[in-house]
Amino acid sequence: MALPVETFFLHPDAQGTLQSQIQQMIAQGILSGRFQRGEKLPSTRKLALHLGVSRITVTIAYTELLANDYLTSKGRSGYYVSDNAPVPPAFTPSQVGPDAVDWTRAIGQRFSGGDMPRKPADWGGYRYPFIYGQADPELFDHANWRLCALKALGQKDFTALTTDYYDQDDPQLIEFIARHTLSRRGITARPEQILITLGAQNALWLTTQVLLTQRRRAALEDPCYHALRDILSQSRCHVTPVRVDADGMPPDAIPPNTDVIFTTPSHQCPTTNTMPMHRRHELLERAAEMDALIVEDDYEFEMSFLKSPSPALKSLDTDGRVIYVGSFSKSLFPGLRLGYLVGSEPFIREARALRASVLRHPPGHVQRTAAYFLSLGHHDALIRRMGSALHDRREVMSAAIAAHGLQIAGQGAYGGSSFWMRAADGVDTQELARRLQARGVLIEPGHAFFSGPSRSRNYYRLAYSSIPAGRIADGVALIAEEMRALSDLGLNAVGNWP
Template identity: 75%
Template sequence: MAISVDTFFLNPDAQGTLQAQIQEMIAEGVLSGRFRVGEKLPSSRKLASHLGISRITVTLAYTELLANDYLTSRGRSGYYVSENAPVPPSYTPPQRSDDAVDWSQAIARTFTGGDTPRKPRDWRNYRYPFIYGQVDASLFDHANWRLCALRALGQKDFAALTNDYFDQDDPLLIEYIARHTLPRRGVTARPEQILITLGAQNALWLVIQLLLNRGRKAAIEDPTYYTLRDQLTHVRCQMDCIPVDADGLPPEQIAEDTDVIFCTPSHQSPTTATMPMARRKQLLERAREIDAVIVEDDYEFEMSFLGAPSPALKSLDTDGRVVYVGSFSKSLFPGLRLGYLVGSESFIRQARALRASVLRHPPGHIQRTVAYFLSLGHYDSQIRRTAKELHNRRLVIEEAIAAHGLSISGVGVYGGSSLWMRAPEGVDTAAAAERLREKSVIIEPGAPFFAPQHRKQNYYRLGYSSIPASRIEPGLALLSEALKPS
C-alpha cells in the first residue's frame, strides 16, 4: 500500500532545517504505527512538489532515514518502510495537550453517566457467553445475505443505492413491512404511517423528542431497558417508574397526569413477562381515560417458539394513540441497526421531518438489501431455523437451571432468547459477573435495569442465543458456584 502524499504537512512553527523536519515527520509516522512495514513512501519528486520545497532536500532526508534503517530502497521502485524499523503493534495518535477549552462549562447538556453498561467486545472469545442480543454465526444465513447485498449493488438498483431519499425510505422495504411484517402482528398501516429508523433505540429517541419535554410526564416499566431511562433523563421530563408484576405493567398504577406510557407487552424487557389480553385492554382503556399516548416496543415477537404470540397492542388500538416500534436488529443481527416506527400519519410526518434534520434516512443500500432478504423468503427461513434452535437451548438451559438450584424470576409465555434470573438475597451479581469473567463466563447484572429508587443487586439476565447448547450446563455449573452466598 502507498502512503498518500496528502498526509504530509510541514509545521510552520517547527524548528530545524527542512531536511530535519521531513526526517522527523517520517520517523514519527513509523514510530507511532501510522506508517506500516512495507508501505511505500511518495517519490521524492512528488513529496517535494506537494510541500513546495527542493527535491534534493527530500532526497537527503530519505537517504538519512535509509541509513538509520527506517526506510529501505527497492531499486527503481522507490522507498518503503523497512522491515527493521521500530514499528509498534498498532497505530496510536500522539496525545495533544493544547486543549484550552473547559468542556465542563462549554457542554450545555451531558449524555454520559447513565446506567447503560458496556458489554465486552471480545465476548466471542469467552467459552460461556450468556450474553443477550448478539447473533450466533452458525445460525445466520451468510450466503443468501451476501447474494442480496450483491443484488442491491447491481445496475438495476443503482437509484436505490445512490439516491438521496431526503425524508423518504426504500419503497420496496416499506411495502414488505406493510404487507407482510405488520399483518403478522394484526397491524394494518399505509406507507405514510411507517418510518424506517436506525434500530429501535433511534425510534425511541425520535418518539421521546417529539412527545416529551420538561413539563410532561412519562410512565415506564421498572425494571426496563436502561437506555430508555437514560434518553428520558436527557429531555428532563418527569418520570414515573412503575414496578411490573408477573403480567407486566399494571394499568391502575399509571398516574392521571401521565402523557406518554412506554411498555413492552409482548415480551417485557428484561423480565420476559407477557401481558395477558385482558390487561392489554385495560391498558388501552387507562390511556384513553387520561388521554395518554402509548409507545409499544415489540422488540422480540419473532422468537415466539413456545406458542403463537398475542396480537400487538397496536392491533387493538381504535384511537390511534399507540405508536409501534419494531426492529430487525434482534431477528437479523444487531449491527444492522434497522427498525421502524408505525403510528398515525400526523405523528409520522413530524418524526420523518425530525429524522431528516438529523440523519436524512438510513443508507439506501442497507434498506434494499434487507428488502430483498425479506421478500425472497430468506428471512422467514432464518427465523424458523433460529426459533427451532432457541427452543432446544431453552429446554437445555431450564433443565440445567433446575439441576444447579438456580432461580428463574420471569418466564415469558412465548419464548424469546433470555431468562430473567434471581440470585439469593445479599448476592451482588455485578461483583459475581466480574469474578465469572476470569472463568470465561459472561452474565448481565440486573441492577442497571432498575430505577435508582427500586434498585436490586441480586438479579441478572441470562441470554442463550450466543452460546451452543453443549456449553450451557458446564457454564451454569460455574455460575451456580459463583452465586453461593459467602
C-alpha cells in the same frame, strides 16, 4: 529496489476474498509508507508461492492495483509501485497542550454516564457467553445475506444505492413491512404511517423528542430497557417508573397526569413476561381515560417458538393512540441498525422531519439489501432455524438451572432468548459477573434495569442466543459454584440472612 517477499503476509483474521486481501495488503503498504514509489514488487509466481495461493489470484490483484494507479507495469520487468500512487503524510503532528476550555462549564447538557452496560468487545472469545442481543454466527444466513447485498449493488438498484431520499425511505422495504411484517401482528398501516429508523433505540429517541417536553410526564416499566430510561432523562421530561408484575405494567398504577406510556407488552424487558389480553384492553382504556399515548416496543415477537404470539397492542387500538416500534436487530443482527416506527400520519410526519434534520435516512443500500432478504423468504427461513435452535437451548438451560437450584424470576411463555434470574438477597450480581468473567463466563447484571437510587442488585439475565447448547450445562454449573461462594462469604460476614 525490490521488496522482499517476506514482507508480504495475509492476516489470519482478514475478511473477503484472497484477491481482495492481497489488494488491501499492498495498498495499505503503500499508504503507510512501507512501500515507496519505484520499488519493485515480487513476481506473481514468487508471491503466490509465498502466500500459498494460486498465481492467477495474485495476477488479478496486481491488475486491479494497476488499474487504480497504485502499481505500474514495466514491460517484462515486472510490477512497481506507481509514481502516481497515494503518498503518506510527510508532516509530523504538532504537540498540543492541555485544552484552555473549561469543559465542565462549556457543556450545556450531558449525555454520558447513563446505565448502558458495556459488553466485552471480544465476547465471542469467551467459552460461556450468556449475553443478550448478539448474533450467533452458527445460525445467521451469511450466504444469502451476501447475495442480497450484491444484488442491491447491481445496476438495476443504482437509484436505491445512490439516491438521497432526504426524508423518505426505500419503497420496497416500506411495502414489505406494510404487507407482510405488520400483517403478522394484526396491524394495518399505509406507507405514510411507517418510518424506517436506525434500530428500535433510534425509534424511541425520535418518539421521545416529538412527544415529550419538560412539562410532560412519561410512565415506563420498572425494571425496563435501560437505554429508554436514559433517553427519557435526557429529554428532561418528568418520569414515573411503574413496577411490573407477572402480567407486565399494571394500568391502575399509572399516574393520572401521564402523557406518554412506554411498554413492552409482548415480551417485557427484561422479565420476559407477556401481558395477557385482558390487561392490554385495560391499558388501552386507562390511556383513553387520561388521553395519553402509548409507545409499544414489540421486540422479539419473532422468537415466539413455543406458541403463536399474542396480537400486538397496536392491533387493538381503535383511537390511533398507540405508536408501534419494531426492529430487525434481534431477528437479523444488531449491527444492522434497522427498525421502524408505525403511527398516525401527523406523528410520523414530525418524526420524519426530525430524522431528516439529524441523519436524513438510513443508508439506501442497507434498506434495499434488507428488502431483498425479507422478500425472498430468507428472513422467514432464518426465523424458523433460530426458533428451533433457541427451543433446544432453552430446554438445556432450563434443565441445568433446575439441576443446580438456581432461581428463575421470569421466563417468556412464548419463547424468547433469555431467562430473568434472581440470586439470593445477599448476592451482588455485579460482583458475581466480575468473578465469572475471570472463569470465561459472561452474564448480565440486572441492576441497570431498575429505576431509583435503591436498585435491586441480586437480579441478572442469562441469554442462550449466543452460546452453543453443548456448553450451557457447564456454564450454568460455574454460575452456581460462584453463587455458592458469594453466599458463603455473605454468611461469614453478617452471620445469617435468608
